[in-house]
Amino acid sequence: MHLLWLKAPDIAATALPGQFITAYCKDMPLRRPVSIHQVGTSDSIGNPIGVHCTTHDKKPDHIALLFQITGIGTQWLSQREAGEDLDILGPLGNSFQFETEAKNLLLLAGGIGIAPLTFLAQEALPGHSITLIHGTSTASQIYARSLPPQVRFISVTEDGTAGRQGKITDVLPDFLDWADRIYACGPLNMYKAISEQFLEITPDKNSAFKCQVSLEVRMGCGIGACYGCTIKTRSGPKRVCREGPVFPLEDIIWEEVKL
Ligand SMILES: Cc1cc2nc3c(=O)[nH]c(=O)nc-3n(C[C@H](O)[C@H](O)[C@H](O)COP(=O)(O)OP(=O)(O)OC[C@H]3O[C@@H](n4cnc5c(N)ncnc54)[C@H](O)[C@@H]3O)c2cc1C
Ligand code: FES
Numbered sequence: 220m221h222l223l224w225l226k227a228p229d230i231a232a233t234a235l236p237g238q239f240i241t242a243y244c245k246d247m248p249l250r251r252p253v254s255i256h257q258v259g260t261s262d263s264i265g266n267p268i269g270v271h272c273t274t275h276d277k278k279p280d281h282i283a284l285l286f287q288i289t290g291i292g293t294q295w296l297s298q299r300e301a302g303e304d305l306d307i308l309g310p311l312g313n314s315f316q317f318e319t320e321a322k323n324l325l326l327l328a329g330g331i332g333i334a335p336l337t338f339l340a341q342e343a344l345p346g347h348s349i350t351l352i353h354g355t356s357t358a359s360q361i362y363a364r365s366l367p368p369q370v371r372f373i374s375v376t377e378d379g380t381a382g383r384q385g386k387i388t389d390v391l392p393d394f395l396d397w398a399d400r401i402y403a404c405g406p407l408n409m410y411k412a413i414s415e416q417f418l419e420i421t422p423d424k425n426s427a428f429k430c431q432v433s434l435e436v437r438m439g440c441g442i443g444a445c446y447g448c449t450i451k452t453r454s455g456p457k458r459v460c461r462e463g464p465v466f467p468l469e470d471i472i473w474e475e476v477k478l
Contacts, residue, residue: 239310240252417430
């Protein structure tokens with residue numbers, strides 16, 4: 220995983236958890252979407268536990284990106300050096316919604332899905348009790364260093380090298396009575412598994428769990444112009460870059476969604 224702090228005052232001032240930026244990566248016609256992982260000030264850079272902007276008098280003027288190398292664009296991003304300029308656009312898309320009356324927030328992060336949920340945990344912490352379950356294949360993929368210490372962190376690894384052995388869906392039932400709202404970011408198969416689990420528990424009332432998910436589909440323009448990221452939902456076609464990337468879990472027709 221790579222952590223990149225960027226000085227971007229306009230984006231940092233208005234960014235909300237769940238929103239993303241797109242980055243122009245040299246010679247690639249399509250900009251690459253990456254979630255906003257944190258906002259902060261120059262003091263935040265290199266701070267092992269992350270510094271939440273509201274603990275400071277200073278306004279946030281930096282954003283952080285947390286990403287994995289999956290191809291040439293993210294490879295190029297990972298090689299940027301301090302002092303270079305990057306062409307980024309944002310904040311884009313909608314955001315996670317959290318209300319003050321919902322006290323207990325359960326966050327489900329599959330792998331790199333921890334990236335936007337860290338920002339959500341930081342922003343939602345005042346007035347909420349937060350538990351984050353991080354599911355990874357193995358211990359070396361766990362990334363929790365920017366989570367506020369008040370967040371209850373539970374690790375689940377498929378190979379059992381850290382925390383409980385298994386998948387997020389193995390521990391999820393233990394928290395369903397506790398959670399007032401659920402927020403998830405991870406791979407498509409994780410969402411499908413969660414959706415099936417909810418349907419088993421409350422047939423025809425998936426929505427009882429009030430779960431919001433952030434979708435990562437392939438994007439073209441990233442600004443709502445090309446319709447390349449359109450998915451079918453129960454309330455009609457929606458562009459992930461514009462009406463999303465955050466959707467109610469029960470709104471998605473999972474069998475129709477592809478990367
Ligand atoms: C709203 C949004 C937020 C995202 N936030 C993050 C983030 O915070 N951190 C992070 O590491 N990644 C994030 N991604 C995924 C990231 O955009 C892709 O990994 C990246 O675009 C791949 O570009 P590339 O040039 O490196 O790979 P490419 O050469 O374009 O593709 C390499 C491989 O990656 C797969 N891939 C391409 N696009 C995606 C995608 N959108 N999701 C999953 N796999 C993809 C391709 O199918 C291919 O197998 C996000 C995606 C979206 C849509
Ligand atoms: S990527 Fe072009 S409309 Fe969403």
